[in-house]
Amino acid sequence: MLMHIHPDNPGQRQIMEVVKILAGGGVIIYPTDTVYGLGCDISKAKAIERIARIKGVRLEKANFSFICHDLSHLSLYTKHISNPVFKLIKKHLPGPFTFILEANSNVPKIFKNKKKTVGIRIPDNNIPLEIVRQLGNPILTTSIHDYDDIIDYTTDAELIHENMGHLVDLVIDGGFGHNIPSTIVDCTIEPPEILRQGLGALER
Numbered sequence: 001m002l003m004h005i006h007p008d009n010p011g012q013r014q015i016m017e018v019v020k021i022l023a024g025g026g027v028i029i030y031p032t033d034t035v036y037g038l039g040c041d042i043s044k045a046k047a048i049e050r051i052a053r054i055k056g057v058r059l060e061k062a063n064f065s066f067i068c069h070d071l072s073h074l075s076l077y078t079k080h081i082s083n084p085v086f087k088l089i090k091k092h093l094p095g096p097f098t099f100i101l102e103a104n105s106n107v108p109k110i111f112k113n114k115k116k117t118v119g120i121r122i123p124d125n126n127i128p129l130e131i132v133r134q135l136g137n138p139i140l141t142t143s144i145h146d147y148d149d150i151i152d153y154t155t156d157a158e159l160i161h162e163n164m165g166h167l168v169d170l171v172i173d174g175g176f177g178h179n180i181p182s183t184i185v186d187c188t189i190e191p192p193e194i195l196r197q198g199l200g201a202l203e204r
Helices: 012-023 045-055 083-092 126-135 157-167
Strands: 002-004 028-030 037-039 065-067 097-102 117-121 139-143 170-173 183-186 193-196
Touching (some): 002 157, 012 028, 012 126, 028 157, 065 126, 126 139, 157 170
Parallel strands (some): 002 170, 028 170, 065 117
Antiparallel strands (some): 028 037, 037 139
């Protein structure tokens, strides 16, 4: 199913339809402030396993992150954040960044790798933020890659639906996305280190 949602002012009825799919263990494709993402409710283990199969990765080696709706939501899933790191995160979120932080016991075991870390995103896009707010749980996020050898990321939701619609329960069309992913910053080391330079420019 392909659902058009306005990126600036998402309709509540549509958002609640998406929430119902996620709460039932469904998998969706949705827009962020960077590339389109593949996601589910982080508490639904079978949905997470399904995403790993779609991506063709082993779950224990997968680098999935999740989307929170604000900084207080983020703090529910991470260990104590130092003042300098908190200021860095606050300065850059919402925005095109993934911050790697130490995970606490609220993060489902299925998400934790040997390092016990978790990638956190608060994208500057009202659609995923509103979905997460209404769902009450973060949603997993992992980038959608293009089938084209030249273009890394698909930005056209209708093309995504054509290629991947049969693999998921819903594709949300929130307009054209970027074809550059988020900048990944490891905040478990001092000073924080950029692991992947993406759309976001980190200001120290």
